[in-house]
Amino acid sequence: MILENKNILIGVTGSIAAYKTAHLIRLLVKEKANVKVVMTPAAAEFITPLTLSTLSRNPVYSHFSDKDTGEWTSHVELGLWADLLLVAPASANTLAKCVTGVCDNLLQAVYLSARCPVIFAPAMDLDMYRHPSVQANLAILKSYDNRVIEPNTGELASGLEGKGRMAEPEELVEALQREFSAEPLLKGKTVVVTAGPTQEDIDPVRFISNHSSGKMGFEIARSFARGGAAVHLVAGPVALPDIPGVNRINVRTATEMFEAVNSLHEQADFVIFSAAVADYRPETVAQQKIKKQDDEMFIELEKTVDIAAELGRVKRENQVHVGFALETDNELQNARGKLARKNFDMIVLNSLQDKGAGFRYDTNKITIFDQNGGEKSFGLKPKEVVADDIKNAVLEYYKSIR
Template identity: 70%
Template sequence: MILKNKNILIGVSGSIAAYKIATLVRLLVKEQANVKVIMTDAAKTFITPLTLSTLSKNPVLSNFTADETGQWNNHVELGLWADVMLIAPASANTLAKCAHGICDSLLVATYFSARCQVFFAPAMDLDMYQHFSTKNNLQILSENGNTIIEPNEGELASGLEGKGRMAEPEELVYFLEAHFAKIDALKGKKVLISAGPTQEDIDPVRYISNHSSGKMGYEIAKSFALAGAEVILVSGPSGVAKPHGVHLEKVRSAQEMFDAMVLHHAAADFVIFSAAVADYKPKEVADKKLKKNDAELFIALERTQDIAGYLGKNKKQNQVHVGFALETNDELENAKGKLERKNFDMIVLNSLQDKGAGFRYDTNKITIIDKKGSSQSYDLKSKEMVAEDIKNAILAYIYQSTI
């Protein structure tokens, strides 16, 4: 049992989804985890402390003092006790307080004292979840190392249909199990990731590039770093913030990216080629700005170095290479061909035919194919969640390879 003897601290805030926490606590105790619960006053209007204390076999805490004698419910000790903290349901109010340092409850004070990984499972109505304030707060929390467990879509308490239903208790248990499993699997592992576009100069002013934002590669880097791996991210020009705990090496051209990837390749356990590297570059780069005139302009192009192909030929037996394929037609056939040509172990297929997938979106829809012939397709998700799917697929592939 992965969760056996793990200390799990659950923070329950004011949402009708609080009733699901009774099932969650029961499932965790069944897995022999040690469970403690903190509730806000608003949460107690939806489920009683007596229910959760009975199921968890521990007192449920809500206030800074235990009774009229002034005995202190020590939020510092609670934060240090926890191997993981799960705030579920996480209301819009609690998300805002955690994001902006409004420490007016035992739950939020304990969050500020926690040294462990913290998960937030939002639950609220459609318009509240889509509000810019909530989106900004979730982004702040995510960028500072917390993990957001995205809510599901469906019928909401208001009667509206949409996104805002807290993840089911079984899903929350899965996230916690995956968290602890990944820490063990990735301890001491080195991950090399390429991301973003490259820029190939035409002259001092102009260059050839593509629409890649780098978001997918940055999310993958963050996901592996949070799981305890040592991550080197080689990135072309991108406006995405550097993930916490990731070593970022910035490059511009395909040649610079090639040099950086070759430098770090030998020491890497996993190599993930998510960058959109230019296939061609100008054969000659003008040293002065090319002047516009009425004549047509022809630029001779030559191939850039094939980074994945070169490293694939120099891959060591214990290394795992994961590639990406962005296709517009004959997607599966083209992806499988690339998988073989580049000596990848796995390939992540995007199709520009899928709405919301590919460059510049915050979402992606992927199919993962491995060299053993397995193929799994995923629904459209945020790139943060897609990164989790890719990491889980890599870990599953490694595990299957060792049994």
């Protein structure tokens, strides 16, 4: 587990979204993180310290000292203890204090003395969030090398609809996982991943497609995002949820996928072509549903754009292209031929002959070839783990060509 034995300090401020912090802490403890909580006085009006103490299995800190015993809470020690400080929810008031260095409560003192990365998860009403002063404060906090997790859009406590809902606990956990699994080589890098099938229309009702679920491509996008890269996921029609921190672009046809990837290609450092793009499409698309008449029906097909080949022709130096080959026979020969033909740097081979590999499964079994003559095979693994194997192989190759 990425967060196992990591020291996570949660700062809770005065916001109705504080109720989500209980679930957040529970998720972090489940990930085997060490969790401590610092609350502002206003936060205690929304959720009790007892609740958060019980869930975190640690005392909750909210005052500089205990009035009855005189015992002092060292904000310096808390700041040094933490591997990461997450302020969730972060109210407009707390954001402003962090910008100006106001130090009138324990959380502010911890923030000013912390040496670890700091992440803010804002939560407030839509008009407050979009106010120029709040936006200016967020920009300043980012300039201080803090991270901000953008709030979601939805129904707010005021009853209004808009941007201001604190990111969900699951999204915050994903953000922390990305923070701790960041790869130095991926810092500042842009990755484009294609995933899923395409659909090529026959008529308004029918289309040509394939069995791709998009699971492998989505896990690859997630792995690179966790590694710290800026990830663009160009997804065909699949029933998979968005990935926090990943820019998803939905497309349907091969042409739409090409246009989307082409628009991102120049800025990309790594392009992972994991989509199962239809090789052919109907030459003519009927405007009305084709009625059943004869015993046979013939459809004239034409080739779709070969996205990987087209972009392989304009691939620049040190730009890494990774292809996929799903084969049923002559696997090694076909994969190596595709590696050369499409100017890939690497190609990932999986075979439909291997049980548990290929479309729709949650597992995969792969072999990776590269232009340096490298060849590495992996056993059957969950696609989440396979995605990490692919990412690590890509980074190893990238090191060799820098």
